[in-house]
Amino acid sequence: MPVTYTNRKGFTYTLCQGTTKTGKPRYNFVRDPEGRRVVDEIPEGYEISESVNGIVSLVKKRPAQILPEEVAAVEAAVERHPKSHNYRVNVKHDRIEIYESVGPDVDDLISDLRGMGMPLFDREKDLREILERGAQFTPILRFTLRVADAETRSFGVQRWCYRGSIDDWIDVGASGSLDQLARQLIPTLGTDKFFELY
Helix, strand or coil: CCCEEECCCCCEEEEEEEECCCCCEEEEEECCCCCCEECCCCCCCEEEEECCCCCEEEEECCCCCCCHHHHHHHHHHHHHCCCHHHEEEEEECCEEEEEEEECCCHHHHHHHHHHCCCCCCCCHHHHHHHHHHCCEEEEEEEEEEEEECCCCEEEEEEEECCCCCCCCEEEEEEEECHHHHHHHHHHHCCCHHHHCCC
């Protein structure tokens, strides 16, 4: 039976195998597998990964450096944010990244539609679901594990800089326990204070 995966947008992908120029196997997920070599099981040492934006890929398994309780601390801080639906948490090997929705806020858009006299009736929930499912996200804040010994787990922080001359990650200058950093910095998301972090 083919390996399939349905992403957050509701699209189903099938794992297929090709070959590189050097003859090594190359795996990718496609929506239409017709004419391709379909894979029946996930290759040894690999796992399925879905990006925040719904891109499905096959990646090599790597030992996790981020602990589940650290991910939970960041997710809890994001959930406490008044606009939590605009943010997603993603773990990448030795760091936790926060992504922000690109485009209009769903709540603001629905409010604007109501203000324009558009009758949403009982369709507001459906509209919200469609907009959130199709949303695109960009990384804006990340916590990177710096020290990972038995007694200390210290994280550094970077935020995305939007200055045209930089457009890159910049250090925020904060470091310490992830729980403390998350509680201190995540509330600044979507505010002017976020751009003052250096």
